[in-house]
Amino acid sequence: MNKIPFNKPFLTGNELKYIKDAVESGKISGNGKFTKLCQEFFEKEFSSCKSLLTTSCTDALEMSAILANIKEDDEVIIPSFTFVSTALSFIRERANVIFADSNKHNPNIDADSIEQLITPKTKAIVPVHYAGIACDMDKIMALAKKYNLIVIEDAAQAIDSYYNGKALGTIGDLGCFSFHETKNIIAGEGGLLSINNKDFSKRAEIIWEKGTNRSEFFRGEVNKYGWVDTGSSFLPSEIIAAFLYSQFENLSTIQQKRKKLWHLYHENLINLEEEGFIRLPHIPDYATNNAHMFYILCKDLEERSRLILYLSEKNILSVFHYLSLHKSEFYSTTYSGKDLKYSDYYTDSLLRLPLFYDLTDSEVNYISENIQKFYSK
């Protein structure tokens, strides 16, 4: 078997055609034809009231921190088991991130642990839908209402996934998506902010366009444009939007293929869960699966390290994921909260298997057989 990579970006075939269109149109800066096509597609497909393309999910999170008016000493509750960007966007505004633990069943934030972390300084909760599987949003939204907090969903992995029928990233006040080449829908680097609370709509556009009211000006709503607020250059060029649009057009094909591969893994490995060797992803009743990732949970760090090595000897690249942020080099000396045992458990035990569009059934079978062999030794 040839080497099986962990990820391989999928190209739909129309990327270069649309980029050529954009280039030949003579307008390649942001907020042009393809940006609008992408935003309209997203809004219609996922019932989002307003969306803005960004150059990354990190940017969408930074925009959210500005929109939520996060200031020095404010507190923002985030899971420790997440990517750095979830924390970084708030740390840059000098807020304190308050790390919550994951839950027992999957790596998502333990919604029942959030209330005890809320103080008069708390401004926002940032649930991360790990592997595209929904957090317990009813509980989180109820807490936000009770304590008057803003909810910013880190939906970086969660495109085309749902909580009780509602698209992830459209439930909280703001939702942040990533189109990094490792996600389901890609643009190399890219992202999107879904603005679900209309109170933020107008200001979001201004922050997006370097603190100017340029968007309103071009719609003819104001007769001059200038500097009106803080902001940055958060919008991508039309070249990126053109690439992204060809991916959006193929959303259902991409998702069908990924789900088929995901289910093949699940079928192939379920006996190992039943026999108590590993755990497979847990999808609560309220959540759908967008097949962003297939992971298994090993017994511990030692077993996982041996399995990674075993698979690499068979030409299979499997990878672990986040290291608890409260134990990171940057944050561990600042952290004074409790032990976060489930976050540490996922840090040590979670192993991601190759999952990408061009992966074949026989490769999934080959990977599965080798995992079976590892556990039968």
Ligand SMILES: *Cc1c(COP(=O)(O)O)cnc(C)c1O
């Ligand atoms: C990928 C990812 C990000 C960062 O996305 P970028 O587009 O690379 O900025 C943030 N949060 C989570 C949970 C992610 O998986």
